[in-house]
Amino acid sequence: MSTELSAGHVFQARVTLAQRWEQACFWLFRGATYLVLLCGAVVFLNIFVKGSRTVFQPTAPFINTAFFTESPESLHVFVWQGKKMEMGDREHRAFVAQHPEAAKIKTEDYVYSAGGIFPCIVGTVLLVVGSMTIALVLGVSAAVYLNEYARDGTFIRFVRLAILNLAGVPSIVFGLFGFGMFVLFFDWNVSLIAGWFTLAFMVLPVIITASEESLKAVPKGFREGSLALGATKWQTIRKNVLPYALPGILTSSILGIARVAGETAPIMFTAAYVVRDKLPWDVDKFSDFFFQGVMALPYHIYVVSSKIPQNEYTERVQYGTAFVFLLIVALIATTSIVLRNHLRNRYKW
Amino acid sequence: MVTASTLMETRSPAPNLRPTLPAAEAGRPAAPAAPAGQILIDIDHVDFFYGASQALHDINLKVEDKKVTAFIGPSGCGKSTLLRCLNRMNDLIDGTRVARGSIKIRGIDIHRRDVDVIELRKRVGMVFQKSNPFPKSIYENITYGLRLQGVSNKARLDEIVEKSLRGAALWDEVKDRLHASGLGLSGGQQQRLCIARAIAVEPEVILMDEPCSALDPIATAKVEELIHELKTRFTIVIVTHNMQQAARCSDKTAFFYMGRLIEYADTQTIFMNPGNPQTEAYVSGRFG
Numbered sequence: 001m002s003t004e005l006s007a008g009h010v011f012q013a014r015v016t017l018a019q020r021w022e023q024a025c026f027w028l029f030r031g032a033t034y035l036v037l038l039c040g041a042v043v044f045l046n047i048f049v050k051g052s053r054t055v056f057q058p059t060a061p062f063i064n065t066a067f068f069t070e071s072p073e074s075l076h077v078f079v080w081q082g083k084k085m086e087m088g089d090r091e092h093r094a095f096v097a098q099h100p101e102a103a104k105i106k107t108e109d110y111v112y113s114a115g116g117i118f119p120c121i122v123g124t125v126l127l128v129v130g131s132m133t134i135a136l137v138l139g140v141s142a143a144v145y146l147n148e149y150a151r152d153g154t155f156i157r158f159v160r161l162a163i164l165n166l167a168g169v170p171s172i173v174f175g176l177f178g179f180g181m182f183v184l185f186f187d188w189n190v191s192l193i194a195g196w197f198t199l200a201f202m203v204l205p206v207i208i209t210a211s212e213e214s215l216k217a218v219p220k221g222f223r224e225g226s227l228a229l230g231a232t233k234w235q236t237i238r239k240n241v242l243p244y245a246l247p248g249i250l251t252s253s254i255l256g257i258a259r260v261a262g263e264t265a266p267i268m269f270t271a272a273y274v275v276r277d278k279l280p281w282d283v284d285k286f287s288d289f290f291f292q293g294v295m296a297l298p299y300h301i302y303v304v305s306s307k308i309p310q311n312e313y314t315e316r317v318q319y320g321t322a323f324v325f326l327l328i329v330a331l332i333a334t335t336s337i338v339l340r341n342h343l344r345n346r347y348k349w
Numbered sequence: 350m351v352t353a354s355t356l357m358e359t360r361s362p363a364p365n366l367r368p369t370l371p372a373a374e375a376g377r378p379a380a381p382a383a384p385a386g387q388i389l390i391d392i393d394h395v396d397f398f399y400g401a402s403q404a405l406h407d408i409n410l411k412v413e414d415k416k417v418t419a420f421i422g423p424s425g426c427g428k429s430t431l432l433r434c435l436n437r438m439n440d441l442i443d444g445t446r447v448a449r450g451s452i453k454i455r456g457i458d459i460h461r462r463d464v465d466v467i468e469l470r471k472r473v474g475m476v477f478q479k480s481n482p483f484p485k486s487i488y489e490n491i492t493y494g495l496r497l498q499g500v501s502n503k504a505r506l507d508e509i510v511e512k513s514l515r516g517a518a519l520w521d522e523v524k525d526r527l528h529a530s531g532l533g534l535s536g537g538q539q540q541r542l543c544i545a546r547a548i549a550v551e552p553e554v555i556l557m558d559e560p561c562s563a564l565d566p567i568a569t570a571k572v573e574e575l576i577h578e579l580k581t582r583f584t585i586v587i588v589t590h591n592m593q594q595a596a597r598c599s600d601k602t603a604f605f606y607m608g609r610l611i612e613y614a615d616t617q618t619i620f621m622n623p624g625n626p627q628t629e630a631y632v633s634g635r636f637g
């Protein structure tokens with residue numbers, strides 16, 4: 001009796017080597033996950049905390065609207081009647097006009113450290129909208145051709161391989177390509193349209209691959225059913241394939257949007273200006289709109305962080321811009337997700 | 350020429366399968382002109398290939414107008430392949446070809462260069478084994494084919510929707526939710542919706558590839574009843590693995606084995622008094 005008890009039953013828990021490994025692996029994986037989470041949290045918190053100092057303010061309306069609506073300006077710092085004054089360029093001019101004696105006071109000037117980033121926001125939104133439009137039109141067309149029309153052969157396999165390789169090309173190389181092709185060869189100069197095409201080519205592989213996946217996910221029965229009713233191939237695709245593939249295509253374009261909005265390298269030679277006084281719609285004739293350079297958020301961060309002397313005022317602009325940038329990407333992504341979910345609920349199978 | 354004009358008179362707009370000379374080409378003797386209203390589809394010595402592998406060997410079969418013809422035979426014997434030849438759905442598969450012989454519908458070879466395959470498929474509708482309602486409303490499912498043909502008059506669409514759904518014995522079950530998704534229906538209802546969708550475009554022939562294989566006995570009975578009613582208006586070719594079904598609802602039965610047509614006769618004959626020992630063995634359930 002007693003021996004039986006001490007020996008235990010068949011399911012008696014014992015600490016075996018396998019169990020130790022089990023524990024070790026569990027904690028390793030768990031630890032890795034938490035580490036990732038921690039890094040992400042640190043990055044976001046850092047930008048949020050530092051950026052919110054610029055974007056928010058302690059007094060009503062609590063949001064620093066000037067940062068969103070004004071152009072970048074130089075900051076003038078000087079001592080006035082024993083008080084340290086910090087003023088943007090325009091404010092300083094008005095101040096000098098009011099107090100002529102202030103003109104003689106020596107000021108310390110910091111470029112881009114005052115005002116806001118309105119032109120950068122506008123530029124980035126324009127770049128995203130234009131390049132995504134081009135990329136979606138080209139990418140979805142190519143995906144439809146590859147998936148619905150083309151017969152598998154050596155040529156198509158080669159095309160797919162090329163697309164796959166294109167996805168691995170670093171963004172700076174796209175920048176160089178855009179510079180050589182659009183800016184110099186097509187003579188478009190540094191312009192919105194050159195940036196659009198450069199960015200579009202950069203995200204094309206992602207869009208094509210993902211669109212093809214989404215098209216593949218549409219059951220074959222829908223195509224056959226439609227064709228059997230006397231639809232042409234294009235009617236079938238337009239009415240009975242693309243609508244169902246659209247949610248998937250949108251999902252992929254969300255990733256594309258984040259990339260297009262964020263990449264600095266492709267636009268630094270092709271579309272971005274360090275500074276530009278005019279807003280994009282201040283053009284003499286309509287066609288000029290496409291052939292003007294713009295300011296852009298990621299490039300502005302780059303300029304403010306590397307092209308001007310660093311000082312206590314630059315951080316305000318850097319992190320404020322980064323914060324706004326994240327906000328905008330989040331906003332665009334949320335819109336696409338809502339749109340996608342809406343479509344997905346409409347077409348479920 | 351008689352054959353072509355009958356084709357024209359039955360459907361008013363756009364005479365399709367163009368009324369030119371019946372095929373007397375390719376060195377083949379033209380099939381003897383069948384009495385109108387008798388033979389609708391004439392499959393004449395057809396060999397069919399998937400790439401290099403031959404799926405059909407020398408098939409010779411005449412489908413009669415306004416009758417139900419059943420294709421039976423063990424799995425892989427080529428029933429679906431032949432069925433899909435009739436509306437050229439096999440064109441969608443790379444590397445397929447009818448290497449020899451011809452398929453004529455009302456005397457017109459459907460592989461002729463001047464045959465518009467779109468028109469052919471409007472005339473020869475298809476119901477698939479796996480019911481495939483589109484993820485759209487019931488109403489949109491039915492009107493899909495009509496809208497393709499440019500019908501956009503609301504009253505006319507409403508009328509055809511009701512007629513087709515009644516024709517498919519589905520009207521009473523769905524009349525209150527025409528604008529709900531077709532995917533919300535039960536399996537049997539979905540298959541009848543697909544039948545309704547096919548008859549909405551008023552084809553002459555309806556091809557059915559195992560339409561009941563995913564249905565329970567009650568839903569199957571409903572579809573079979575439906576087939577009975579439909580045969581007054583349409584010519585039906587049905588593939589089935591269910592012997593009772595073939596016996597119950599078809600007029601003629603073709604038994605296939607290994608890509609060959611073994612026997613083709615009245616359903617009565619095939620089941621009661623088959624002329625071929627293989628057919629006998631198959632219909633009595635001894636192999637297949």
Ligand SMILES: Nc1ncnc2c1ncn2[C@@H]1O[C@H](COP(=O)(O)OP(=O)(O)OP(=O)(O)O)[C@@H](O)[C@H]1O
Nearest residue numbers: 399402404422423424425426427428429430431442
């Ligand atoms: N897409 C295809 N490519 C190559 N071979 C095919 C293809 N579809 C069918 N086959 C071959 O053709 C032959 C006939 O197939 P088919 O689908 O017509 O048979 P079936 O009689 O309909 O069988 P089941 O009763 O199982 O549906 C089979 O040997 C099959 O392997």
Ligand SMILES: [Mg+2]
Nearest residue numbers: 428429430558
């Ligand atoms: Mg089959």
